[in-house]
Amino acid sequence: xxxxxxxxxxxxxxxxxxxxxxxxxxKNVKMSLNPFCEIxxxxxxxxxxxxxxxxxxxxxxxxxxxxxQETLRTALAMGCDRGIHVQTDLRGDYMELQSDAVAKLxxxxxxxxxxxxxxxxxxxxxxDSDCGHVGPMLAGYMSWPQATFAAKIDxxxxxxxxxxxTDQGTETIRIPKLPAVISCDLRLNEPRYATLPNIMKxxxxxxxxxxxxxxxxxxEPKNKVLEVFEPPARKEGIFVDDVNQLIDKLRNEAGxxx
Amino acid sequence: MLSTIARRGRLxxxxxxxxxxxxxxxxxxxxxxxxxxxxxxxxxxxxxKLHSGPITLMLNTSIDPSVVPSSISTxxxxxxSDSLAETIAAAVKKAQETYSFSHIVAPATKFGSNVxxxxxxxxxxxxxxxxxxxxxxxTFVRPIYAxxxxxxxxxxxxxxxxxVRSTAFDQAEVDGSSATVVDLDVEKQxxxxxxxxxxxxxxxxELSSANIVVSGGRGMKNxxxxxxxxxxxxxxxxxxGASRAxxxxxxxxxxxxxxxxxxxxxxxLYIAVGISGAIQHLSGMKDSKTIVAxxxxxxxxxxxxxxxxxxxxxxxxxxxxxxxx
Numbered sequence: 001x002x003x004x005x006x007x008x009x010x011x012x013x014x015x016x017x018x019x020x021x022x023x024x025x026x027k028n029v030k031m032s033l034n035p036f037c038e039i040x041x042x043x044x045x046x047x048x049x050x051x052x053x054x055x056x057x058x059x060x061x062x063x064x065x066x067x068x069q070e071t072l073r074t075a076l077a078m079g080c081d082r083g084i085h086v087q088t089d090l091r092g093d094y095m096e097l098q099s100d101a102v103a104k105l106x107x108x109x110x111x112x113x114x115x116x117x118x119x120x121x122x123x124x125x126x127x128d129s130d131c132g133h134v135g136p137m138l139a140g141y142m143s144w145p146q147a148t149f150a151a152k153i154d155x156x157x158x159x160x161x162x163x164x165x166t167d168q169g170t171e172t173i174r175i176p177k178l179p180a181v182i183s184c185d186l187r188l189n190e191p192r193y194a195t196l197p198n199i200m201k202x203x204x205x206x207x208x209x210x211x212x213x214x215x216x217x218x219x220e221p222k223n224k225v226l227e228v229f230e231p232p233a234r235k236e237g238i239f240v241d242d243v244n245q246l247i248d249k250l251r252n253e254a255g256x257x258x
Numbered sequence: 259m260l261s262t263i264a265r266r267g268r269l270x271x272x273x274x275x276x277x278x279x280x281x282x283x284x285x286x287x288x289x290x291x292x293x294x295x296x297x298x299x300x301x302x303x304x305x306x307k308l309h310s311g312p313i314t315l316m317l318n319t320s321i322d323p324s325v326v327p328s329s330i331s332t333x334x335x336x337x338x339s340d341s342l343a344e345t346i347a348a349a350v351k352k353a354q355e356t357y358s359f360s361h362i363v364a365p366a367t368k369f370g371s372n373v374x375x376x377x378x379x380x381x382x383x384x385x386x387x388x389x390x391x392x393x394x395x396x397t398f399v400r401p402i403y404a405x406x407x408x409x410x411x412x413x414x415x416x417x418x419x420x421x422v423r424s425t426a427f428d429q430a431e432v433d434g435s436s437a438t439v440v441d442l443d444v445e446k447q448x449x450x451x452x453x454x455x456x457x458x459x460x461x462x463x464e465l466s467s468a469n470i471v472v473s474g475g476r477g478m479k480n481x482x483x484x485x486x487x488x489x490x491x492x493x494x495x496x497x498x499g500a501s502r503a504x505x506x507x508x509x510x511x512x513x514x515x516x517x518x519x520x521x522x523x524x525x526x527l528y529i530a531v532g533i534s535g536a537i538q539h540l541s542g543m544k545d546s547k548t549i550v551a552x553x554x555x556x557x558x559x560x561x562x563x564x565x566x567x568x569x570x571x572x573x574x575x576x577x578x579x580x581x582x583x
Contacts, residue, residue, distance in 0.1 A: 016537065017403045024407050036519075094402050094409060099375070100384035125519065127538075130402055131387060133375040136343060140379025145449035146343055148372045151512065161453070167368045167466070167521075168289070169513050172453040173342065180449075186505065186519065187512050222384035226397070227410040234544065237565040239556070243578045246550065249566050254548040256470070256527040257494065257583065 001055045001178065003044045004114055005080060006106065006122040006134065007062045008034040008092065009071040013127055023095045023228045024128075031067065033074050036123025040184040042191035043153060044121050045079035053155045057081045059114060063097070063105055065089050069207060076202035077194035083205065084109060088212035090219060092129070095228075097212075098221045099133030106138045108215040113208075118178040119160075124149050124185045135183030145175045149185040279311035279395065282353055283330075284364040284373065287318055287341040293325050296467040297365035299429035302327050304422040305363050306430065307392040316353060316442070318346075323437045327430040334442045341369065343376045344447040350377035352444055359417065361395070366421040367466070378419040385419040386411060390426040404518035405541035424466060425524035425545055458513055462488075463497045465514065470496030470527045473516055473543070476503040477532020477553065477572055484510060486573070487531060490580045499523065499543075501533045517542035532572050535560025552576065 011017060011024070012032040018025045033041075041060065048055035060075035062068040063086040072083035086105055090097040110117050125132035132148075139146035147153075149165035159176045165185050194202070212219060240246045250257045283302055286295035294302075298315075305313050306329055314332040318341055321333060336349045350362060350373075362377065364370035366388045378385035390408075391399035397412045398420070465471065472491040474484055484498065491498045499521070500514040516523055518538040528546035533539060535551070535558055543549070544563065551564035552572050561567040568575055 011403070013538065017406045019407050024403055098384055100378075103379065127518065128403055130404065130518065132371050133378075133385060133387070136372060136375035137379040139343075140347060140376040143449075146372075146376060147450070148343070149368060163456075165368060165512050166455070167286075167513065169456045169458040169511065171455040174451040174453050175449070176451065185512070186502070186515075222414050223386050224412045224414060225409050226412055228402070228407050229410070231401070231405060231408050234549075234563060235565070237549070237563070237567060239561070239567045239569060242570070243568070243575055243582060246566055246568050246579065247582055250527070250548070250550070254527070254565065256548050 001047070001053060001118045002114065002116050003047065003055055003058045004110065004117045004120045005037070005040050005044045005058060005060050005075065006120070007037040007041060007060050007071050007075045008123070008126045009062065009064050009068050010034045010093070010126050010128045019228055019230050023091070023225070024093065033071050034123050034126045036125060036184055038191045039186070039188050040121040040123050041075045041078050041080060042189045043184055046189060047153070047155070048079065059084060061086070061106065061109060063088060063102055063212065064092055072207050073202050074194065076205045077199040078192060079198070081205065083207035084113065085207055085209045086212050087209055088219070090212070094129035094131065095225050096221055097219060098223060099129070099131050099137055100222060101217060101219045103134050103137035103141055104217045105212060105215060106134065107141045108217065110142070120181045122181070122183050124183040132183070135181050139181035142181070145180040146182070147173055147175060147180065148183040150182050151185055151187040153182065153188070278358065279309035279360045280357065281305045281308060281311065281313045281361040281363055282350070282357070282359040283313060283315045284346065284350065284362065284370070284377070285315055285317045286365055286367060286369055288321065291319055291321055294321070294432070295365070296429055297367050297424040299327065299432070300424040300427040301363050301365045301422050302329060302430040304389070304392060304427040305361065308361050309395045311360070314357065314359070315437070316349065320439060323439070324434040325432055326435040326437060328433045328435045329430060330435045330437045333437045333439045335439055336442045336444050338444060340452045342447070342450050342452060343373045344449045345444065346373045347376040347380045348447055349442060349444045351380040353442055354381055354417070361418045361420065364421045366423045370421045374419060374421050381417055381419060383415045383417050383419045385421070386413055387421040389420055389422045401541070404538050405544070406537060423522060425522055458511060462491060463495070465497040465499055465516070466521050466523060468497035468523070469525050470494045471499045471516070471523055471525045472496055472529045472531065473499035473501065473533060474504055474509070474531050475501035475533030476507060478504060478509060481509040486576045490529070490576055493580050493583050494527070496525070496527070501539045530560050530564070531576060533560055534558045535563055
């Protein structure tokens with residue numbers, strides 16, 4: 001089984017973002033591997049470590065500026081075998097490069113460079129654009145089976161059994177035959193920390209670079225971001241002294257309890 | 259007709275798209291065929307803001323038009339036994355080929371997030387999801403960066419494929435429609451198979467649509483302590499939620515998670531117990547009408563966001579609150 005894992009470089013989850021004149025300010029802001037992409041990488045590595053799955057190779061794919069090479073090195077240090085960097089300076093946080101173009105780039109990489117990819121693992125969403133489109137859109141373009149919000153993946157014969165999160169709990173679906181696309185959710189696994197020896201080994205692993213414009217895809221956003229602004233602030237609240245005062249406020253001031 | 263024009267490029271003028279305006283609503287699968295899900299009703303009300311053209315409702319089963327809002331003029335029954343993304347995307351494609359909608363709308367739930375992007379890909383359109391405001395038939399507002407920023411975005415696609423956040427729209431009134439029910443023939447797909455559902459059974463109201471939510475965080479220390487919140491929720495007739503920290507730590511299952519990557523709720527009353535108030539959690543509940551925070555740490559970010567903050571040990575405050583209500 002050959003696995004392709006999407007890894008996105010995003011603003012670190014702990015950063016409090018500021019809205020500038022052209023979208024969210026990214027200058028000098030700490031960037032990291034998207035947490036859900038990290039879960040996807042971890043799952044790919046666990047599938048490889050599980051000999052029964054027969055994973056031959058894990059390829060990490062990142063689309064973005066030259067700093068994506070650092071993101072790829074993190075994925076390689078966690079256990080991916082090699083990386084592909086599709087270089088573009090277009091902003092990937094919803095402003096310029098949007099999900100449909102990203103999914104089409106994934107499709108091109110699969111069709112032109114990694115024809116024997118059996119499984120694509122991506123995070124369920126990136127924490128900058130908060131779209132969650134790439135997984136299901138790629139599956140749609142490829143006409144491949146999809147399983148989003150995966151909480152558990154088991155190899156079953158030539159296919160997979162996936163337990164996925166739903167609004168009411170979870171459901172189990174079967175993918176009888178690969179190839180397929182799976183997007184990874186929070187409960188799937190807890191990603192490992194890359195050990196120093198693996199970080200050193202990752203420096204020697206191969207990363208191929210391609211230019212996003214060379215794939216013949218229209219990278220222009222179909223959804224034009226006209227403006228980015230901060231949400232309205234909430235009215236300031238107060239501290240209450242005790243439960244009695246809280247109940248009084250809720251009943252007589254807020255009117256939310258009888 | 260519209261699909262041919264889409265292939266020729268985005269040369270179609272806005273005026274033509276308004277003239278042919280009509281919307282398809284992808285209904286949340288009905289667990290109970292006697293009523294539409296609250297998220298579907300919110301999607302219908304959102305659709306009413308797009309244009310004055312007809313609205314069609316697509317469901318996987320038959321439903322009595324009397325439990326459907328009057329704004330629905332046609333009901334499409336796909337007669338499918340499953341709600342897998344492949345099945346519904348194929349149904350949407352078939353519906354679009356048959357009726358050439360200008361807008362396709364789904365609720366922004368896990369169901370909608372699973373299905374809509376695949377449907378958009380099938381139609382070769384770029385979707386806009388998690389919409390919280392509709393400014394016109396092609397311009398919308400959606401949150402990014404966990405709601406720390408809002409993006410005003412205009413679709414240039416001929417067919418607008420959209421999902422709407424249920425808490426941002428009122429539910430459409432169920433005043434009974436005179437819609438005709440039409441069968442939509444959809445080929446059975448074989449890419450995936452439904453095996454079973456593991457539904458969390460609860461007598462409590464559903465988290466996404468509850469009027470009152472009592473939520474617990476890492477401060478609860480373990481899963482058993484959540485019974486304190488359940489008792490409070492029951493006294494108030496509310497639902498129980500949790501922060502990602504509580505889910506991560508295994509205190510409660512994932513479907514209780516409120517936040518950027520969990521459920522977005524906007525109840526009349528949200529009580530955050532032992533929750534610090536990270537941005538990611540706030541993005542899932544900051545539209546609540548009244549926010550209460552119970553936390554022994556007065557410096558916790560949530561204490562600044564809450565309308566009423568009680569700085570006290572939750573293991574004392576919560577039982578006292580439950581008893582005195």
